Amino acid sequence: MIILPGPASPNLGKCLAAELDTNLVPVYFKKFPDGESYVRIDGNVENQEVVIVQTTSPPQDERLMQLFLMSSAVKHNGAKTITAVLPYFAYSRQDKIFVPGEAFSVKTVVDILETCGVNQIISINSHSPAALSSLSIPVTDHSAIPLLAKHFKKNGIEGAVSLSMGKKGLAMSKEAAAIINGECDYIETRRDRHTGYVDIKEKPLRVKNKTVIFFDDIISSGGTMAKAVAYAKRQGAKKVYAACVHPLLIDDAREKIINNGAEEIVGTDTVPSQVSVVSVAPIIAKALVGLGV
């Protein structure tokens, strides 16, 4: 097996190669002045089981295009198999046709990857893994929540209350609570169908004088997380942490959350970020071994 780190995930690619003690083939990348991407595989991939690591967080389309170009080049150069690791899986929210006429975007992306030679996809906490099971090539999704929980445990924050955003996220806080050895609960959220604006329904939380950790798959604009942190503080929580798998943290999301009372934001390296403190390389390594790559 050889690892190709795409231009969007150079560090995660290196971590993964180290974790697996396997070879890394560099990808030369440049951008032309007009914005077109150029990629060149700088090594032999013939008859190899190739793993391309490329996150597709914003700018999604640019990173997807780089992935399409890389895998096509790898295929053209005679790779035996291609596994695409998309730590953040762009367009995975558009996982069915909700309104007639609209694009089934994640299917389009997967169909394209298949055309470009990809045999299977590995992702981390994608929007709804179940919806990905019926696509043209296998997609296996893995949760990084246990890794985040272990990070807190290692740093002495045991017995904290694990909270999720909405009842739907309860599986996440349960997963974390089992590792942290504390209670778990969720805060009720309400999304306005038209504006997309998320509000919090004030239900009592048993967090008085306790440490609280919010677990979520993604923090984008940070609005919901900031409100949740402030609410937990008002409910008497001693310390509040915000943990997420994909710390997109668009614009001033980080400041918003910290200013509302969070001690720290902890994320993984599925996306490049200032708070990417936990590496998902061990999960991906295990997934690859499990798939027999």
Add this chain to the structure above:
Amino acid sequence: MIILPGPASPNLGKCLAAELDTNLVPVYFKKFPDGESYVRIDGNVENQEVVIVQTTSPPQDERLMQLFLMSSAVKHNGAKTITAVLPYFAYSRQDKIFVPGEAFSVKTVVDILETCGVNQIISINSHSPAALSSLSIPVTDHSAIPLLAKHFKKNGIEGAVSLSMGKKGLAMSKEAAAIINGECDYIETRRDRHTGYVDIKEKPLRVKNKTVIFFDDIISSGGTMAKAVAYAKRQGAKKVYAACVHPLLIDDAREKIINNGAEEIVGTDTVPSQVSVVSVAPIIAKALVGLGV
């Protein structure tokens, strides 16, 4: 035949539908806050010969992705055939493998379009039309230079000297000169292979007291065109015009060219631009009729 104007070419799509006196099916488009594109076909395309018009000038990857999503949706909704009109064809410069290991980008783009249901492609002055003839679906390329030349003729600029950039472009200035009824020539250019910087070799031009029109397929940063205009002025030209098919005009390209002595820059609507004064709709309409769509 029905026309679908993509979000990058709404006006050209409308012009084309008017030119062909055919129906237009709107495409609803939005961008999510994180940057992902959403498209929905707002009409019936079942059993129709669908023509999607979407330029792929910068931001290329975003516009390509929108095109992939649109054509997949059109295919899913039962279109009989899909013709993709790419007035500006992104990645068409990477039209072969120059160095081992590099991506054959334009082939990747065409393969993807085929996967998304596209049966044929129409483009305008793409980088090297000949190279596109061996791809998986037919690509027919058309020159908009005659349209530009006619624009000048109509505006009373007959008998001007048509000039091209480099000997390679001579076919373009010849094409124009036949319409403008004037002489044609080229200025010698020299490209530094490492920096990409283009310089002009000073060869005498017979332009004294004459009107000169430079014809080129594309103006990007405008550096070469600005130098060419200045050189023609130094050689005694009375008036100098800059004409191109794809007026990308990145950053201050327009100012650079005008400040070096050009009267005006004239371009087509293959890309959205302030100087898109000539519409290529008639060429595309004729091409579609010629292809029997």
